[in-house]
Amino acid sequence: MIPVVVKISKMPSLRIDQSDLKCKNGCDYFGNPQWQGYCSKCHREQMQRQRKAEKASSATLPKPETKKPDRGLKITSHSSFSKFEEKRHRQSETLKKANLLKFSVFKKSSTDDHEHSSEKRPPEFKIPPQVNEGMKRDFRMRFPQLAQSRSKEPSLAVDRDCRAFVNSFIMDVIKCTNVMTVDELSERVQRQYQRFMKHMDTSAHFSHVDADTKELLMDFVEKHAMTYLHELPSIVFSPNGTEDERLDRAMSERIQQLSWVGERHLECRLDMNHAECRQLLYKAISELLGMDSALSPGDKLARVRRCCRHVLRLCSSSAPASADDLLPALIFTVLKANPPRLVSNINFVTRFCNAQRLMTGEGGYYFTNLCCAVSFIENLTAESLNMEKKEFDCYMAMPASIGGSAWAAALSLCGAAREADEQRALAHKLRAHTRTIHERADLLAANAKSFEEQIAKKVEDVLAKTPLEIKPRRELPRIGKFKEISTAPLIDLGTSHAHGEPEPPPETKPEPQPEPTVPQEPNITIQASENEPKLNILGFEVIERQSPSKSPQNLDQTWDLKQTSSLELLTPSPLGFTPFDSRSIDELMTPDDFGADQLPPGLSNINYDIDLSDFSGDNSIAEDAPKSDPKDPFSPEALKKTFDPFAPQTSRGYEALDSFDEFSFVDQRKQETDPFEVVHRGQDPFSPVDIAKDPFFSPPKQSTSILDDNDSPTSGCLLPSPMQPQSSGKPT
Amino acid sequence: MAALHLFHISTATFKMTSGPYNYSYIFKYIIIGDMGVGKSCLLHQFTDKKFMADCPHTIGVEFGTRIIEVAGQKIKLQIWDTAGQERFRAVTRSYYRGAAGALMVYDITRRSTYNHLSSWLTDTRNLTNPSTVIFLIGNKSDLDGQRDVTYEEAKQFADENGLMFVEASAKTGQNVEEAFLETAKKIYQSIQDGRLDLNAAESGVQHKPASPGRPLAAPPAARDNCAC
Structure with missing residues (x-):
């Protein structure tokens, strides 16, 4: 059955139907197997369509013409012999690839470019400007005697002529590549060389150039032209049409x-x-x-x-x-x-x-x-x-x-030796590098250390200069509130004057100086030590005031009753403190000083408690204190906030404050004169710990500033000076 | 080459610019002959050794060159030594290209070297241009006791083939200078006669129009490097 079927199915092929002879396109003409079953007309159309499609696809391919020979594989004289073989292989491989590309490029270009863009070529082969730039540079380097000869003009002409020749030469060669065989091209190039030689011999531009230099110029021109042409594939180096x-x-x-x-x-x-x-x-x-x-x-x-x-x-x-x-x-x-x-x-x-x-x-x-x-x-x-x-x-x-294994071995030995040398040199270099790095690191460490020491010393100095003063401001208001009214707020002026003069840092013990000395300022009432107990007794906070300087005049004021202005009641602001008020907590705390001798024990104890509560903020008494207190009472913002509502008059001083925030300013102005100023504090911002530890440190600066700037008595009340209580104390 | 030339330029300013150091022609010579006939020795004798005292004419540094003077013209001779082994004969043809003069050397103590002369001559005639001057040199004339080829025999050979001939000794320097100079004179003569086309690349002669009056036309300083 099956064979029969086959036979049957084959049957039609034996009988050629007329329709089979017709063009596949169905255009009533007869087709031809040579034309794939089309008639001649349809076949031509078909072919054209195909060609177009091919062209389009090839046009979309990236142009390999721009591809330059891979220089990374170029062998330098330093390369070791053991790598020769490998490099050679790699190079030949890439070469093959490049050749394939080259050939494809040329086939394509010979079809495309010749057909419809022969005049498109020149722009394509525009000589990149860096060729000319490179030539200029090289010319200057190679022919310094020409580039800077006494007569500027001819040398410029030489340079220009060379470049012009190279440009025309390159263009000429490129133009001729596709038209000429290599030998013809070679001849042409040789003629170009001769032409340039003749030009140099005859041109007036070269009249001052001697024969040897001309030869060098020739080399120069040849080098630049050929270097550029060499980069173009298949033009001069292993050109097309050669084996x-x-x-x-x-x-x-x-x-x-x-x-x-x-x-x-x-x-x-x-x-x-x-x-x-x-x-x-x-x-x-x-x-x-x-x-x-x-x-x-x-x-x-x-x-x-x-x-x-x-x-x-x-x-x-x-x-x-x-x-x-x-x-x-x-x-x-x-x-x-x-x-x-x-x-x-x-x-x-x-x-x-x-x-x-x-x-x-x-x-x-x-x-x-x-x-x-x-x-x-x-x-x-x-x-x-x-x-x-x-x-x-x-x-x-x-x-x-x-x-050749023996020689290969010997040479690879050589290569290995060379490589070893290179490695050794590299190692040497690296070692030197590390050494310098180490040295620098050491230097840096030393610097850092000295810097640290410096800073530490500075900090110490500052600490010594401005010992911690503790002003339990919050109780002060409470206790001193009553007092304050009675006390005159004017004292600040005086105090500020007193402390305007330079004084050595009060590094000594905060012991009160009992001897009363002559007050410098007429305004200030200077207390004898006897006054202090009185004050203390009155229930004011006692601040042990150590005279900032050893100077006898200041020694008198040993104990200050902290005077608080009404403002101060609410403000924990450091402004309340005059610079000389600065005390360390310890000083304040020493109970023996006031507690044992001068103060009634009870009072001192109370003060103590209050002090602590002040810091912790837990103290129930502290509730009266402004809310801003726990934050950072010393920050300018805090100052502002607390300050503003209560001290409208001090607005002037306020501005001063602001300006004083700048460290530099304070620094310049105050450093020598006022040992207490907190310039340093401001200066070393790296010691936030200190600030945190003794937050009362910073205020003096501001207070001083205010004092300095503000002569008004009203402002004085902002800054209750230690003197105040004294003066007030006396009358009391 | 470039390095040498740069060197020239850098020292050119120290050079006096008088004539002797400038040259107007370059002649290319080749020395051919069997291996061991003393080609290299002749070359060294001519360029380096004996003529150190004759400073203006000697170039110490540049490879195989020397400047001589013919009829008041400074001529730079560029002499190419060639390998004489028989097996290289086939491949050494490129040496001949553009040679203005060929010094054909044999060893008077070895007959075989003399016998090979005809083949050398054939090569030379075939590979150079007709105006190339061929000079026959019987070397090792100092070894007269071991002479294998008589002067007369060689002289006859030279005459038959229209060659100039001299017996010389690279060792003593005898006649070496003469051989080179005579060749140069002959070449210069053909230039003067117009038999040699200077513009042809194959002529083996380069004309360098000297500009002696100009200060920049300083001669190559290489001649300066002479030890004397």
């Missing part, structure tokens, strides 16, 4: 195959066991490998020259070197180096280096030797190595990896 790349690979493989060729085959006198010999060979190989990374023919020649100099020294260890020795040694070097893109490089130099240079001069000579070496390697036979054909074949059949 250069294939030859490169072939040469590389050939050299690999010949890795067994040793110095004895070439009859050159090289001693592998000699360290110096190995080093020289290693250097020569490095230079040779570096040839690929040089961009201009001149630079490549320079590499070759350096390489050959090393080789020459290699040969001349025993006797003066001759070409009879140089060539074999160079061949050996090339074999061991297996430089990347060797053929391309040689062709590049041959084609586009100034012919004059290639034919004369050291570079030309060595380059010729290199060419000889390469062609020797290309054509190497058993005969040229003076060995049996059979032996040679055996060697050639050998896997490449086996041969």
